[in-house]
Structure formats: C-alpha cells, structure tokens
Amino acid sequence: AVGYLLALDVVRVDVRVAAKALPMLCLLLWQWPPLGRYGRWIFAGLALSLLGDVLLDVGPGLFLPGLGAFLLAHVSYVAAYVTVSRQPRWGRALPFVFLAVGASAFLWPHLGEMALPVTAYVAVICVMTWRAWAMLGSPGLARRAQGFALAGALLFAVSDGLLALKLFVRPLPGSGYAIMLCYWAAQWCIAVSARELRPSDASRTLQAEGVGSSA
Numbered sequence: 001a002v003g004y005l006l007a008l009d010v011v012r013v014d015v016r017v018a019a020k021a022l023p024m025l026c027l028l029l030w031q032w033p034p035l036g037r038y039g040r041w042i043f044a045g046l047a048l049s050l051l052g053d054v055l056l057d058v059g060p061g062l063f064l065p066g067l068g069a070f071l072l073a074h075v076s077y078v079a080a081y082v083t084v085s086r087q088p089r090w091g092r093a094l095p096f097v098f099l100a101v102g103a104s105a106f107l108w109p110h111l112g113e114m115a116l117p118v119t120a121y122v123a124v125i126c127v128m129t130w131r132a133w134a135m136l137g138s139p140g141l142a143r144r145a146q147g148f149a150l151a152g153a154l155l156f157a158v159s160d161g162l163l164a165l166k167l168f169v170r171p172l173p174g175s176g177y178a179i180m181l182c183y184w185a186a187q188w189c190i191a192v193s194a195r196e197l198r199p200s201d202a203s204r205t206l207q208a209e210g211v212g213s214s215a
Contacts, residue, residue: 017057023184024050027191035194038141041080042194048073049187064117071121074128074156077190081131081149085138092133096126103161110168118164125160129153145196152189159183 027046034043048069055066104119111118132153136146159182166175 017054020053020057020180021050024053024187027187031191031194037083038080039194041076041083042190045073045076045080046187046191048076063114067117067121071124074121074124077128077153078124078131080194081128081135084140084146085135087134087138089134093130096130099157100126103164107164107168114168118168121160122164125157129157141193142196145193148189148196149193152186152193155182155186155189159186 024046028043028050031039031043031046034040052066052069052073055062055069100123103122107118107122108115129150132150135141136150137143138146141149159179162172162175162179162182165172166179172178
C-alpha cells in the first residue's frame with residue numbers, strides 16, 4: 001500500500017499496477033480458504049476488486065470494464081450481507097436513497113456519455129452500504145464483524161465519492177492519497193468481517209427471520 005502511494009506519480013504503468021494489486025492479493029491470500037457462503041461472497045468481491053484495480057490503472061480505455069468489475073464486487077458484497085440477514089429494514093435504506101439521488105443529480109451534468117454507467121454504480125454502492133447496515137444486529141455474524149462490514153461499506157462510499165469528484169468534477173488537494181487510503185481501509189474492514197463468521201449461524205438466521213420490514 002505504501003509502495004503504491006509512493007508510486008502515484010510514477011509514469012510507468014506496470015510499476016503502479018503491481019504496487020496497487022499487492023494489497024488486494026495479500027487480502028485474498030489472508031482470506032483463503034473462504035469460510036461459508038458469506039466468506040465465499042466476500043472473497044469473490046475482493047477478487048473482482050483486484051481485477052477492477054488493474055483495469056482502471058492500465059489505461060483510460062479500460063475504465064468501463066474496471067467500473068463493471070467494481071460494480072460486480074459490490075453485488076458480491078450485497079450477496080454476502082444477504083446471507084446474514086434478508087430483512088429489508090426499509091428505514092435504514094432511506095438515507096442511502098437520498099444519497100444516491102443527490103449524488104447522481106450532482107454528478108449528472110459532468111458525466112457526459114458516462115452518465116448511465118456511473119449512475120448505476122452509485123445505485124449499487126448505496127445498496128451495498130444499506131445492506132451492510134441492514135444486517136447490523138442479526139445473529140448470523142459476530143457483532144464486531146458486522147461493525148467492520150458497515151465501516152468498510154461507508155469507507156468505500158467515501159473513497160468512491162472522492163474518486164468521482166476527481167474524475168468528473170474537480171480533484172481536491174491530496175485526494176489521490178485519501179481515495180486509496182479509504183479504499184484499502186474499506187477492503188480490509190470488509191475482509192475482517194469474513195474472518196469472524198460463524199458459518200453454522202448463517203443458515204439458522206435465514207430460517208428464523210423471514211422477510212420483515214422493520215427499520
């Protein structure tokens with residue numbers, strides 16, 4: 001991670017890509033073998049994030065495939081959180097509905113032909129953050145692990161928000177470092193949540209809960 005931060009201004013693409021990929025490779029090795037359905041979905045999300053990292057740094061022509069890889073990573077994280085709790089908890093969704101609408105409305109004039117892909121990505125990351133909060137308090141995952149998952153989701157949203165400003169509006173001073181620090185902290189928190197899964201609890205959680213609507 002430190003190597004990538006030092007290589008942010010390096011012209012050689014291979015150096016930047018290698019430095020950026022290493023932290024995610026370490027997380028994947030740490031997660032192997034993944035534990036239970038939750039762990040497998042988290043592992044898939046980490047692997048897709050690694051793919052997205054590489055694609056985004058190789059060149060601007062691969063921005064859409066990179067964005068797609070990260071979108072699928074968030075879908076994987078959503079799938080992981082749903083294995084712990086399927087309760088919608090709509091009250092916890094509302095802040096992220098407002099966030100998705102507000103962020104999309106703010107970015108839309110700056111996006112051009114990227115408007116639809118980026119708006120879809122904003123919606124998916126807001127769903128991911130909602131589902132991380134929605135599972136908070138469920139018995140299928142240790143409470144500490146749930147806290148890490150939520151912290152990771154929120155940090156991911158902050159990182160991607162700063163990245164959107166940098167790419168489409170106006171970069172903030174030092175934003176490149178803030179983006180990557182928040183991103184790696186997010187992935188680490190999400191990975192930690194999978195290390196504390198109680199696999200035997202997840203199936204019992206789904207049987208006990210059903211689909212409720214409490215906030």
